[in-house]
Amino acid sequence: MARGGGGGGGHAHAEDVTEQEEATPVVLKKGPWTAAEDAMLMDHVRHHGEGNWNAVQRMTGLLRCGKSCRLRWTNHLRPNLKKGSFSPDEELLIAQLHAQLGNKWARMAAHLPGRTDNEIKNYWNTRTKRRQRAGLPVYPPEVQLHLALSKRCRYDDFSPLASPQLPGTANAQALGAAASAGYASSRPAPLDLARQLAVPNQQTVQFLSPAPFSAPSSPWKKPFARNAQYFQLAHSSPVSPSTPTGPMHPATPDLSLGYGVCGVTDQSRLPPLSQSPGPRVELPSNQYGQPTPPTSAATAGLGGGVALADHQNAASLEKMLQELHDVIKVDPPALVPANGGGGAALERHDGGVPENRFSGVQHRVDDDMDTLLGLVHPALSAPETVPPAAASNHSGSTSQHSSDDQNPSTVDLHVAGGTSSSDQDWGLDGVCKWSNMSRIC
DNA sequence: AAACAGACCAACCGCAACTAT
DNA sequence: GATAGTTGCGGTTGGTCTGTT
Known part of the structure; x- marks a missing residue:
């Protein structure tokens, strides 16, 4: 949960982003996520892993800012979430x-x-x-x-x-x-x-x-x-063992x-x-x-x-x-x-x-x-x-x-x-x- | 059945910390 | 050391659902 753990590294793409934005300003979407967006995000994470969220939009065309992607993944798409x-x-x-x-x-x-x-x-x-x-x-x-x-x-x-x-x-x-x-x-x-x-x-x-x-x-x-x-x-008692949903964060990284x-x-x-x-x-x-x-x-x-x-x-x-x-x-x-x-x-x-x-x-x-x-x-x-x-x-x-x-x-x-x-x-x-x-x- | 209030939930925003350049 | 970019956190907001009157 340390802050800024994966920070930095964005400079390699900074120019690309700038050029892209100058050419075609991307209007990022807000509001509730659709199933299609979820699928895109999940697919991206499946192939590239977590992190570098700002790259999601560039690589997938998903009209969401990195922040939103991270939030969506963390709060809803991440595996082992207990609902x-x-x-x-x-x-x-x-x-x-x-x-x-x-x-x-x-x-x-x-x-x-x-x-x-x-x-x-x-x-x-x-x-x-x-x-x-x-x-x-x-x-x-x-x-x-x-x-x-x-x-x-x-x-x-x-x-x-x-x-x-x-x-x-x-x-x-x-x-x-x-x-x-x-x-x-x-x-x-x-x-x-x-x-x-x-x-x-x-x-x-x-x-x-x-x-x-x-x-x-x-x-x-x-x-x-x-x-x-x-x-x-x-x-x-400790947290109930009967809470049924899924394994306990087996692969949750942090x-x-x-x-x-x-x-x-x-x-x-x-x-x-x-x-x-x-x-x-x-x-x-x-x-x-x-x-x-x-x-x-x-x-x-x-x-x-x-x-x-x-x-x-x-x-x-x-x-x-x-x-x-x-x-x-x-x-x-x-x-x-x-x-x-x-x-x-x-x-x-x-x-x-x-x-x-x-x-x-x-x-x-x-x-x-x-x-x-x-x-x-x-x-x-x-x-x-x-x-x-x-x-x-x-x-x-x-x-x-x-x-x-x-x-x-x-x-x-x-x-x-x-x-x-x-x-x-x-x-x-x-x-x-x-x-x-x-x-x- | 309609109106209202409260609860719940998802998402956004601003800020701070951190890292790379 | 300064700057830019990324990430994470906490606060807040707005929409939806649910229960009550």
Whole structure:
């Protein structure tokens, strides 16, 4: 997918073109392709191979510019293209990739054999519009969680995941490369997904496994593994092996990932698309608490409809937070039971800025805790300076989401009650949104 | 049945990166 | 190093299809 890979070489024909155009100006055709045009293009590629698209018009008389020829070939005529709607697994993978890469459609397409960047882009744009209009989170809960936690990559002086002392240096280097590849400050760097993609024979997305964040080198393993009941998200199978259409890009020339973001240069390291799905681990129905009707939630002043079920959960949460802070060697923020909430909710006892004992570190930890709390229970933390996780999707381009009238925080930090990755299940009920929290927003 | 809105899809456009001259 | 040409990418647009009122 490297740019300009076959560039140059056009000068040999430049004079011919000039002469030809001067003699008989060619009016190139636009619009939909006809079957005859397709046949001409396919025949040309069959005999001359891909590339040198501008020569197609000269050699075949096809009244299409090289750009159009390339696009037609890439998106429609190329062999091994997978037609039809996306499978749920593909949809989930797209969401995960989008969370990691932003609007890098071509890169995403490299992870979805048989799919084109245009296809993915169209899918995502329409899907995003639809979900945003419906007030649903853009990402499925597992992706939201991961994305939110990857926030810490902004703190490369602090992030254990970016630590060079970590074992698994290849992955660490990949992450380091990713961190230096434009993800430095404006967006979370790719984390586990990049790592997973760089590790053969792993589940597609490791953080979906029953023991998320279980990378041996990850200091986050401990708290999250121990409190996995909070994060035991749906185990997603890799892209369905049942997707019937054709072989997986056997001869596709450039599906290797020559980019450094994921540190993946070997197609074999791509997600095991043909791997048989692992057992699905279903969430208990009250994993995040039962969604409640928006009305009752609003009445409670929480806006969100998800609440921790009982004292036990609250205690476990507190314990988990303590462990989390133990890991990062910082005292946890004080947590006090919310008044009258039956202990089911916790409330940050921030008391404002004055408790800035740890200055920047404390602030960053609080930020992380906000994220964590927000994921476990959105009402537990105010979005405050929620980093533009949604903006991270922009990847320098803003038009895709720039039209959003939503606060960026409304996009990513939603916790859905559902665990399925299917479109209709993400963000169940749509009640668990920052924008629904009258107290906060 | 007609009108409308939304979803979907294909294609175009502008720009940037790259290579050869 | 400058320039021209090619390729690839991402954003956008316009047409068609489909579902709803």
